[in-house]
Every structure is written in structure tokens, then in C-alpha cells.
Amino acid sequence: MVLRAGTRLRAAVVGTGLIGGSVLLRLHAVGLDVTGWDPDEQTRGQARLAGVPMAERLTEAVAGRDVVFLGGPLPTLPATLVEVAAATAEDCLITDVGSTKAELAAFAADRGLTNRFVPGHPMAGTDRAGLAAALPDLFSGAAWVLCPAPDGLAAFRRLVTLITDVFAARVVPMAADRHDAVVALASHVPHVLAGALAGAAHRSPLRDAVLTLAAGSFRDGTRVAGTPPHRTGNMLRGNRDQVLAALDQVTAFLDELAGALRSDDADALTARCAEAGAARAELAGRPYDQQVRSFPADAEPAEVAWLHGVGAAGGHLSGCGAVAGGVSYLAHLPRV
Amino acid sequence: MVLRAGTRLRAAVVGTGLIGGSVLLRLHAVGLDVTGWDPDEQTRGQARLAGVPMAERLTEAVAGRDVVFLGGPLPTLPATLVEVAAATAEDCLITDVGSTKAELAAFAADRGLTNRFVPGHPMAGTDRAGLAAALPDLFSGAAWVLCPAPDGLAAFRRLVTLITDVFAARVVPMAADRHDAVVALASHVPHVLAGALAGAAHRSPLRDAVLTLAAGSFRDGTRVAGTPPHRTGNMLRGNRDQVLAALDQVTAFLDELAGALRSDDADALTARCAEAGAARAELAGRPYDQQVRSFPADAEPAEVAWLHGVGAAGGHLSGCGAVAGGVSYLAHLPRV
Incomplete structure (x- = not known):
């Protein structure tokens, strides 16, 4: 669920270039409580001019947040992940928008962060760069890869809901190395x-x-x-x-x-x-068939295996929700 | 000049797939007297349904015409050129729209046709095929290569005028092998x-x-x-x-x-x-400088050399006209 009972979801975006900036603009446009941060002072100024709250320091941007998106150059992501994890609570969900996943996923596993860090990759972009090129609708209809881990399924499910609801993207579940x-x-x-x-x-x-x-x-x-x-x-x-x-x-x-x-x-x-x-x-154009699939709370390996199968088959998720004692996904699979 | 004194130019297009068909539709749309022909009966029917005159036989389409465009598959062009040349008068201008030029140019030279055949290549297209995909505006603003020969400059100049006036294309003069x-x-x-x-x-x-x-x-x-x-x-x-x-x-x-x-x-x-x-x-985006250049009637080698230079430099022609005892071109050359 995007909204916690009675409160707005509190989000942050760290690194607000083309992709992170587009995430920031979208979260802001739909009315979430979102704060951005970027190491570049000019970028922070641009965002504020557009009416988007920007913090002066990374730790200020992420403190007390429910979900943090990590953007910025690929080589900076591991250090940023460590910094954000240290500055946020255990129940703060973290994801990234980097274009490769295996290294960062392995890094997060080493640091014991798989329960709250979900590697991600929205498959959209332009050949321009920076916040000035960012668009709130960039991810509408796009594929957005998320990598589920057996001990991070709660975090994964929250993100599926957030990304399908807020960004109108197709979530493609996939193992990091397969991605x-x-x-x-x-x-x-x-x-x-x-x-x-x-x-x-x-x-x-x-x-x-x-x-x-x-x-x-x-x-x-x-x-x-x-x-x-x-x-x-x-x-x-x-x-x-x-x-x-x-x-x-x-x-x-x-x-x-x-x-x-x-x-x-x-x-x-x-x-x-x-x-x-x-x-x-x-x-x-490929025709798709819908499939609804439910899992109990304690079937993590089966759930991850099914999710990986959806992505490998060229399918995607358009949502998930809590059902009695478990979870239910709505998947779309190419007709065979 | 497109129009002969007091009469409409009489044109034909032989081979009316995507490219030839787009030429045909444009010539028809601007009100020229144009007849098409295609070996495919269904294609002839499609064109007639669109109100464009189509002959039943190639020779009927080209007889008495001032200019004939050759379309159709590349390997068919040499034989079609011979057939069209035999069925038309010596002052009938012939050009083609094939995607390679050296072989056909050499073939035409062997047959003594360089005085009235000008190899051509409009640089536009789609990934679809056939007359059904043809568009009268396909060449608007596109590059259209023409290959001038020293003994075919009269024909070349007539075509430059026709193609810039009727198709709003940029004529790029180029030697066939360079093309x-x-x-x-x-x-x-x-x-x-x-x-x-x-x-x-x-x-x-x-x-x-x-x-x-x-x-x-x-x-x-x-x-x-x-x-x-x-x-x-x-x-x-x-x-x-x-x-x-x-x-x-x-x-x-x-x-x-x-x-x-x-x-x-x-x-x-x-x-x-x-x-x-x-x-x-x-x-x-490259900035261009305009250049007007005139040649007397008897300076063919200099004229061809200058034309080849325009194409090699990345330039194009937007028109040409008769001046006292010669010709004048309007060229556009990338600023250096």
C-alpha cells in the first residue's frame, strides 16, 4: 500500500539527474511528501525553482522517510546505499534506478540489506542528461525491473504497489544477474x-x-x-x-x-x-494473458521462483495486494 | 523548367511500389499529366482506385512522355531502362529511384544513354513496402541524389528544377560511385x-x-x-x-x-x-551558407566538377535556372 493508515507516504530521492529527477517529479506531482537531494548545488536550485523540496544534505533528505530512491552515477550507488541505510530506520524501504543490478545486489547482500533494499531499474530514458531533461511521465507504460530476494519479499511487494500505482509502469520481476x-x-x-x-x-x-x-x-x-x-x-x-x-x-x-x-x-x-x-x-505487438497468483506468507522460495519465471517469460506485474495470510499478484504473460 | 511552353509536362512512373508509388502520387497531386505502370495487376488497381491513371502496358505508360521515373526492384532496372529508352523519344528524360547507382550508371553509359538518363536516389523510405505505404510527401525536405554526366547536363538541369519544384527535396549532386x-x-x-x-x-x-x-x-x-x-x-x-x-x-x-x-x-x-x-x-544541425554559381553552356567539365564538390562537401541544390548562354545554380553548403 502506498499510503500508511492515515498518513501520506514519506519519500526521498537521492541523486536527481535524468532518471532520479523524473522519479522525484512524479512523486511530487502525485502529491506524496517527497524531498530530493543531489550533490550538485545547481541541480538542487533547479528543483526548488520547480517547487520541489530539496534538502541541503543527504541525511536531512532521507531522515524519517518510508522509502528512498537512489539515483546518480552507477559507481556512486554502493556508497550512497550504505549512507542512506545508516541514516534511515529498519522499516525504511530503499531501491535504486541504476542500469545494472548484479554488483549492487551482491553488495547489498554482503551488508545484510536485502530485507529492505530492492534493486530496481526503470527501462526508460532519453539521450539528454540532468534534471532539466527529467519528465514526470517518463516511466508511464515502461518496464521497471525489480529484483526480489527471498528475505526481502515484504519490501518487494510494497514497491510493486508503489511503482504500478504511482508511475503506471510495468513491473518486471527478475533475478539481478538475469537482468x-x-x-x-x-x-x-x-x-x-x-x-x-x-x-x-x-x-x-x-x-x-x-x-x-x-x-x-x-x-x-x-x-x-x-x-x-x-x-x-x-x-x-x-x-x-x-x-x-x-x-x-x-x-x-x-x-x-x-x-x-x-x-x-x-x-x-x-x-x-x-x-x-x-x-x-x-x-x-504480442498478445498477453492475465494471471492472478496468490502465495501464503511462508512460501518465499516458491514466490521468488514464480516471480523470476514471469520476468523470464517476457511478462510483467500490474499490481499486488494483501490477501488473508499472504499476497496476490496480477501478472500479464505473453500468450504462447 | 517543369512546364514546356503552353503545355503540361507529361510524366510517367514505371514500377510503383513504396518509392515509385510516392513519386507517382506526388506528380499526380501537383496536377501534372502523369501515368503509372506496375507489373503487378493489383497495384495497378490500387492506383486507379486512388484516381491515378495507370496503363495496362509499360509501353503505353511511357509513349510520348517528357520524363519517366523508373522504380521497382533494383535488379530489374537495367532491363526496364532499355525498354523505356526504346519506347520513348530522344528528348524524353529518364531517371530512376534505385538505392545504388554505379552499376546502373555504367550500364547506361554502355548503352549510350547518358545524354538522357540521369541516375537518381531519393533518400527517404519507411520499413513498409508497396503502393499502399506510398506517401505523396515522402520526399519533402529529403536528400535526393542525382548523378550528373558531362554529356547529360541538359537533362540533369531539367531534373534539378523538377525535383526541387515538385518534391521540395534537396538535390545532392554526386558521382555514382561516390554515392x-x-x-x-x-x-x-x-x-x-x-x-x-x-x-x-x-x-x-x-x-x-x-x-x-x-x-x-x-x-x-x-x-x-x-x-x-x-x-x-x-x-x-x-x-x-x-x-x-x-x-x-x-x-x-x-x-x-x-x-x-x-x-x-x-x-x-x-x-x-x-x-x-x-x-x-x-x-x-549544421549551419549552411548560400552560394549562387553560374556556368556558360560549354564548360561541362567545370560544371560537373563543381557539382560533385557540392555533394562531397555535404551541400545540396535548391534550384537552377537558365541564364544568358548558360545555367545558374543555387547551392547550400555547410559552413566551415
Whole structure:
């Protein structure tokens, strides 16, 4: 439940760039009691100008809060998590919005924080940066990954409700390492390919003519190469092994395409293009079936296994609620 | 001049799929006397339903016309050019809308057609196919490459006027082989990369989860993988050597990105991402300077050399007109 009996939920957002800032703006827009903090003084000033409360110090922002969202650059998240956990009560829920999950999840487990820290990743963004680019509706309809732990299911369920209610996002439950493998292919490698295409064009002696003739395929294929370079670098380095593995899969397919072209094998070339087209067709629209599933309070392993299965199957949650002695989820699974 | 003294220009479009069909719809929409033809009976019926005249036979469509646009699949264009040239008068201008130019330009030169055939390529499209996807405004503001030949400048100038007046396109003058090298990087390799990303996702055991988490970077990076496979295959095979060479440049940059990531070299990774970002920044908006340039009637080599220079510099033409004893062009060149 978002609201505690008789009181407004008290939230904080620490690190208010593009993603954290969009979380902050949304929490504020729906009327929650929310305070932000960012290490950058100018960012704090911008938020206050927009009428959003900002604390001068991190500890002031998070003290007494029910839920804290951690934003900011990936490499800063472990230290921020420790600081926020120390400055808040045991029943304060903490989550983050970083683009990789396995390292931070392992770090939280080492520190004994899995009962109240739920790793998270809202899958939305723009190629711009900073609070000035933040949008309260950025996550509407987007996938928002949350990583449930067997000893953190109470926290996970509270977050599912908060994120579906407040952000209108699709919650995708997923194990942290599975998330990292999936986003390597779904997001990180696309950034690498966009960078390779834009970089090669930039270096080419034909650059000026290439930019003039660039139509939809080049513009779309290089769009995320406009992302701030440090942010892309941090994202890739935070998921290095998975990105390199996914890149191997993509270059293997690329080699097949190039091989078919080199040997002028029209049938093989068309077949590979058709295979690629199948993924696009599925992306354009898959039908979903609804499923309601309940678990008693003491079936944590079964609940986590089912949640992981929902995410692995390409499904998502649109809500959860307390039922007598347990929990009930509303899931949406691709029709098979 | 589009109009001959006292009469409407008589145009034909042969092969009315997505691109040829969009040319046909535009010529019809602006009130020219235009007739289309397509080998597909259903396509002819669709066009007639839209009120556009369609002939039953190619020769009927092109007989007595002032200008003929050749559309349809790339491999069919040489034979269609021969057929159209035989069925039209010596003063009938012919151009095509195919996505590669060197082969067809060489073919036309072998047949002695350079005085009235001007190779062309409008740089616009969608990932859909056929006349049903055609749009009369598809080329508005788009780059439209035309390849001028020293003995075909009269035809080239007539086409510049027609295309800037009727289609509101930016005419980019370019040698045929230069065009093919440029579009390899600006359009063909982006299709290969999109195919490799979509194909690898389709084959991945994580496919369902990848499609669920796919946000902007994956959607944009794979969009043109939804292009009909035969069309992509024909396009790549029609420009094989240039595509493979451009792909080598892109994979070289890709290797640098992957190498920096593998060795966890943050500075190198950020530097490569910044280099890629520079191309995006230039794409977002370059300032142009206008230039008016005139040539006498007998300075063909100088005129062609200047035109090629405009295209190579990333410039374009917005019109041309007859001046005493010669021609005058209005060019737009990126400010240096």
C-alpha cells in the first residue's frame, strides 16, 4: 500500500539527474511528501525553482522517510546505499534506478540489506542528461525491473504497489544477474552499435556527404550515440562481462550476414534478414494473458521462483495486494 | 523548367511500389499529366482506385512522355531502362529511384544513354513496402541524389528544377560511385547492424525477456530490420563491395570500443563514445551558407566538377535556372 493508515507516504530521492529527477517529479506531482537531494548545488536550485523540496544534505533528505530512491552515477550507488541505510530506520524501504543490478545486489547482500533494499531499474530514458531533461511521465507504460530476494519479499511487494500505482509502469520481476544479461542485449549493446556506426561516420573521409544523406536508418541507428559519453561508459563498465558476451552474439550474426553478402548468397542473406524481421514483428505487438497468483506468507522460495519465471517469460506485474495470510499478484504473460 | 511552353509536362512512373508509388502520387497531386505502370495487376488497381491513371502496358505508360521515373526492384532496372529508352523519344528524360547507382550508371553509359538518363536516389523510405505505404510527401525536405554526366547536363538541369519544384527535396549532386560509398555508410550498413541486433535477440535464449525490456535504444536500433527481407537483400547485393568496405570501418570502431571495455579503460571508452557523439551533434544541425554559381553552356567539365564538390562537401541544390548562354545554380553548403 502506498499510503500508511492515515498518513501520506514519506519519500526521498537521492541523486536527481535524468532518471532520479523524473522519479522525484512524479512523486511530487502525485502529491506524496517527497524531498530530493543531489550533490550538485545547481541541480538542487533547479528543483526548488520547480517547487520541489530539496534538502541541503543527504541525511536531512532521507531522515524519517518510508522509502528512498537512489539515483546518480552507477559507481556512486554502493556508497550512497550504505549512507542512506545508516541514516534511515529498519522499516525504511530503499531501491535504486541504476542500469545494472548484479554488483549492487551482491553488495547489498554482503551488508545484510536485502530485507529492505530492492534493486530496481526503470527501462526508460532519453539521450539528454540532468534534471532539466527529467519528465514526470517518463516511466508511464515502461518496464521497471525489480529484483526480489527471498528475505526481502515484504519490501518487494510494497514497491510493486508503489511503482504500478504511482508511475503506471510495468513491473518486471527478475533475478539481478538475469537482468544484467538481458539488458546487455536489450540496451547496452545497442549503445555500442550506435557508437560504432556514428564513430565510423565521424572518422570517414566521406563524413560530410554521409551526414547529408543520412536518412531514417542512420538517424535511428545512431540516436543513443548522443548520450553523454561518461554515462554510456559507466553503464557499459558496470556490466562488462555480459555486454562483451552479448556483443559476441551480435557479431556472430553480423558475420553471417556479411558472409552471405560476400559470397553473394541471396537466399542466405534473405533468410538472415527474415530472421531479424521476426524479432521486430514480435516487438510490434504480442498478445498477453492475465494471471492472478496468490502465495501464503511462508512460501518465499516458491514466490521468488514464480516471480523470476514471469520476468523470464517476457511478462510483467500490474499490481499486488494483501490477501488473508499472504499476497496476490496480477501478472500479464505473453500468450504462447 | 517543369512546364514546356503552353503545355503540361507529361510524366510517367514505371514500377510503383513504396518509392515509385510516392513519386507517382506526388506528380499526380501537383496536377501534372502523369501515368503509372506496375507489373503487378493489383497495384495497378490500387492506383486507379486512388484516381491515378495507370496503363495496362509499360509501353503505353511511357509513349510520348517528357520524363519517366523508373522504380521497382533494383535488379530489374537495367532491363526496364532499355525498354523505356526504346519506347520513348530522344528528348524524353529518364531517371530512376534505385538505392545504388554505379552499376546502373555504367550500364547506361554502355548503352549510350547518358545524354538522357540521369541516375537518381531519393533518400527517404519507411520499413513498409508497396503502393499502399506510398506517401505523396515522402520526399519533402529529403536528400535526393542525382548523378550528373558531362554529356547529360541538359537533362540533369531539367531534373534539378523538377525535383526541387515538385518534391521540395534537396538535390545532392554526386558521382555514382561516390554515392554508393556514401550510402553504404549512411544507409546500407545501418540496415546490416539493425539486422544483426534483431537477429541475435531472436536467437537468444533470453529473447522473451529482451523484447519485454526493449526500450528506445533497441527499438530504434532495430527499426529497419522490419524492412521486407528481399528488399534489404537486393539493396545490399547491389552495393556489395562498398557495403563490405564500410562494414569494415564500423567493425574497426566496434573493436576499439570493445577493446576499451575489455581492458576496463574508462578514459579510452569515454573518448570513443565522445567521438561517436560528435557525429550526432553535427547531424542535429549544421549551419549552411548560400552560394549562387553560374556556368556558360560549354564548360561541362567545370560544371560537373563543381557539382560533385557540392555533394562531397555535404551541400545540396535548391534550384537552377537558365541564364544568358548558360545555367545558374543555387547551392547550400555547410559552413566551415
